[in-house]
Amino acid sequence: MITVEEILEYLNSDRVEDMTEEMHECSMRQSQAAIKQTMELNTKYHTPEEIVSIMTELTGEEVDESLRLFPPFYTDFGRNIHIGKNVFINSGCSFQDQGGIYIGDNTLIGHRVVLATLDHDLNPYDRHLLCAPIHIGNRVWIGAGAIVTRGVTIGDGAVIAAGAVVTKDVPPYCIVGGVPAKVIKFYWTIEEIIEHEKQLYSDSERYTREELEEFLKAVNR
Numbered sequence: 001m002i003t004v005e006e007i008l009e010y011l012n013s014d015r016v017e018d019m020t021e022e023m024h025e026c027s028m029r030q031s032q033a034a035i036k037q038t039m040e041l042n043t044k045y046h047t048p049e050e051i052v053s054i055m056t057e058l059t060g061e062e063v064d065e066s067l068r069l070f071p072p073f074y075t076d077f078g079r080n081i082h083i084g085k086n087v088f089i090n091s092g093c094s095f096q097d098q099g100g101i102y103i104g105d106n107t108l109i110g111h112r113v114v115l116a117t118l119d120h121d122l123n124p125y126d127r128h129l130l131c132a133p134i135h136i137g138n139r140v141w142i143g144a145g146a147i148v149t150r151g152v153t154i155g156d157g158a159v160i161a162a163g164a165v166v167t168k169d170v171p172p173y174c175i176v177g178g179v180p181a182k183v184i185k186f187y188w189t190i191e192e193i194i195e196h197e198k199q200l201y202s203d204s205e206r207y208t209r210e211e212l213e214e215f216l217k218a219v220n221r
Contacts, residue, residue, distance in 0.1 A: 007030070027077070035076070042071045060078075063083055064085045064087075069089040094112075099118060106138055106139045109142045111144040113143075116148070116149055117131060154166070157172050158174055160181065
C-alpha cells in the first residue's frame, strides 16, 4: 500500500501529474484524516499545550512548544506543514499544504490568512493540478485576510499588508500590499539591514550587500 511519505516525495518533487490512482486515493485518505483532526481542534476548547500536541499529530513532525495558534484552523492535508519556533497563527487561517508550507521562526500570521500551494492549469479541457511550495522567512508578519499563492518565497522580516494577494516572491525587510501585491517600500536602509543581521545571524546566513542591492534594483525597475 502507498504511504503518505511516498505521496510527500512526489508532491515535494513537483511530480503531481505522475501520481497514480492509488496515490490519489492515499492522498484523499490523508485529507479525510486532516479534516477529522481539525474538526477535533475547532469544535471544543483546548489548552495551548493540547493545541501543540494536535498540530504535531496533524503535521507528522514535532511542533515546537512555543507555537501559539488560535482556532479555528483549516487544512486539507496537514502533513506538509513545517512550523518554526515562536510562531503565532491567528484564528480562521486556511493552509492548503500539499505543495509544502515552510514557516520561519518568530513569524506572525493574522486572521483568515490563506496559504495555497495548489493551482490548476488554465486549459479548460485539462485542469490538472499545479503544485509548488510556499516559503515564509523569519520574523515575517502577514496581515489579516492576505492570500499567498503557490511557489512564493517571502523574505525575512517582510510585512504583508492586510488583504494582499501575493503571487510573486517578496524581498526581505519590505512592506507589500495590494491585488496583486507590490512592494510599497523597504522600511530599513541596506546599512540598517546589514547591521541588524550581524546581531542575529552568522556570515553564511546573512544577506550580502550585493543581494540586497539586487532586491532594490528589481523593485525599482
